[in-house]
Amino acid sequence: MRDAQTTIVVGKNGTGKSTLILKVIKKMKRRAVVVTYDGMPKIWRNTPIIDPSKKENWQWERGIRQIRFAQHDDDTYEYILKYGRDLIVLFDDCKEYIPNNIDGKIFLKRILSQFRHRMFDLFFIAHAPDDVPKRIWIYYSHVFIFATDVLFDKRRVKIGSAGRILAAQHRVNRKFAQAKAKGNNGHYGIFEIVSP
Amino acid sequence: MAQIKAKTEKAQPIGQTPEETPPTSTSTSDVDDFFSSRESGPTSLKDFLGHMKEPVEEMEPPPGFDDPEEEEMSEEDREAAAYLDYDEEHEMTAFLLLSNLDRVLAFLFSLISGDDMEKYRRRGNQLKGQEKDLELQVAAALVKKYQMRMSLEWMFATAIVMGYGPIAVKAVSDRKRIKKEKEEAERRRQAEERFQTAP
Numbered sequence: 001m002r003d004a005q006t007t008i009v010v011g012k013n014g015t016g017k018s019t020l021i022l023k024v025i026k027k028m029k030r031r032a033v034v035v036t037y038d039g040m041p042k043i044w045r046n047t048p049i050i051d052p053s054k055k056e057n058w059q060w061e062r063g064i065r066q067i068r069f070a071q072h073d074d075d076t077y078e079y080i081l082k083y084g085r086d087l088i089v090l091f092d093d094c095k096e097y098i099p100n101n102i103d104g105k106i107f108l109k110r111i112l113s114q115f116r117h118r119m120f121d122l123f124f125i126a127h128a129p130d131d132v133p134k135r136i137w138i139y140y141s142h143v144f145i146f147a148t149d150v151l152f153d154k155r156r157v158k159i160g161s162a163g164r165i166l167a168a169q170h171r172v173n174r175k176f177a178q179a180k181a182k183g184n185n186g187h188y189g190i191f192e193i194v195s196p
Numbered sequence: 197m198a199q200i201k202a203k204t205e206k207a208q209p210i211g212q213t214p215e216e217t218p219p220t221s222t223s224t225s226d227v228d229d230f231f232s233s234r235e236s237g238p239t240s241l242k243d244f245l246g247h248m249k250e251p252v253e254e255m256e257p258p259p260g261f262d263d264p265e266e267e268e269m270s271e272e273d274r275e276a277a278a279y280l281d282y283d284e285e286h287e288m289t290a291f292l293l294l295s296n297l298d299r300v301l302a303f304l305f306s307l308i309s310g311d312d313m314e315k316y317r318r319r320g321n322q323l324k325g326q327e328k329d330l331e332l333q334v335a336a337a338l339v340k341k342y343q344m345r346m347s348l349e350w351m352f353a354t355a356i357v358m359g360y361g362p363i364a365v366k367a368v369s370d371r372k373r374i375k376k377e378k379e380e381a382e383r384r385r386q387a388e389e390r391f392q393t394a395p
Contacts, residue, residue, distance in 0.1 A: 024244075119254060
């Protein structure tokens with residue numbers, strides 16, 4: 001048995017992060033809901049969309065469902081908290097709808113503080129470390145580091161693993177650049193996993 | 197490995213961003229191998245998956261978990277918190293406004309005291325290196341609240357007016373002073389002439 005976990009995935013466009021995480025959540029064989037801003041990312045276009053405000057829409061047995069944040073805006077967090085239980089919650093491209101300062105987002109704060117009790121495995125996908133609110137870095141148990149132009153800011157997020165995250169970024173960026181220089185698309189899918 | 201790479205190359209059309217164009221594969225194990233072969237670092241994907249496949253422990257919620265009377269922010273507090281989450285653009289605009297206000301006030305104080313206006317300046321002319329004091333933070337939040345947008349042209353015009361406005365006023369007062377001095381000098385000259393030509 002294990003506790004529910006919070007995982008962060010950072011990497012710029014074209015590095016394979018969404019593809020990998022889709023693979024991961026399929027392998028986990030748990031129900032999953034992916035939150036996108038408007039349902040546009042190609043990788044989720046075939047994922048059935050649900051209206052999270054209706055309790056009956058949360059009763060699916062297996063597989064992945066999608067919530068469009070733009071449908072209910074900040075109330076989306078409230079519905080996830082109210083009706084969701086024992087599932088994976090994936091926030092894709094989270095910068096689109098989660099601000100850096102989440103003090104005013106009471107239900108999002110509750111999702112973060114209660115994810116273990118709700119049995120939520122949380123995944124936050126972003127293009128850069130700065131796109132993930134500071135508070136989420138405090139809760140993370142794993143971070144997938146893909147190539148990114150923006151390095152982790154130790155002054156902004158003061159956590160013990162900051163040095164290891166930065167070191168991983170440097171290694172991944174170096175490998176990415178070397179692979180990309182070869183021009184054979186070998187740069188896709190280069191990553192490291194760091195834990196606190 | 198060469199087989200996987202070949203499949204990957206085939207899957208990604210030339211000139212298209214491969215973000216949502218994953219490597220196509222006929223078996224899931226190929227994709228697993230693809231990602232596993234590229235990862236490095238102390239925690240492996242296999243370890244991560246092994247851990248995440250374990251069942252999640254059900255936890256008893258603590259008493260009062262869903263207590264509706266749990267502290268909540270008022271609507272006004274939520275709004276204020278949202279405005280305080282401003283961007284660099286808001287901060288830049290706020291700094292420009294505060295800097296111009298600083299110049300105006302320094303000029304007014306210099307008129308009161310008769311001393312140089314630079315003595316009454318509190319803000320420099322560059323945002324970089326400035327302390328992000330409460331005034332700047334609140335001003336940036338206000339800029340966000342009222343959606344103040346300044347075009348570059350408007351910012352330039354405002355900066356020029358604020359910069360040269362006090363100087364223009366000083367130039368006018370200098371002109372009056374110089375005119376007065378000239379008139380005074382002329383009166384003295386005439387008085388001397390009268391004195392010298394008097395019988």
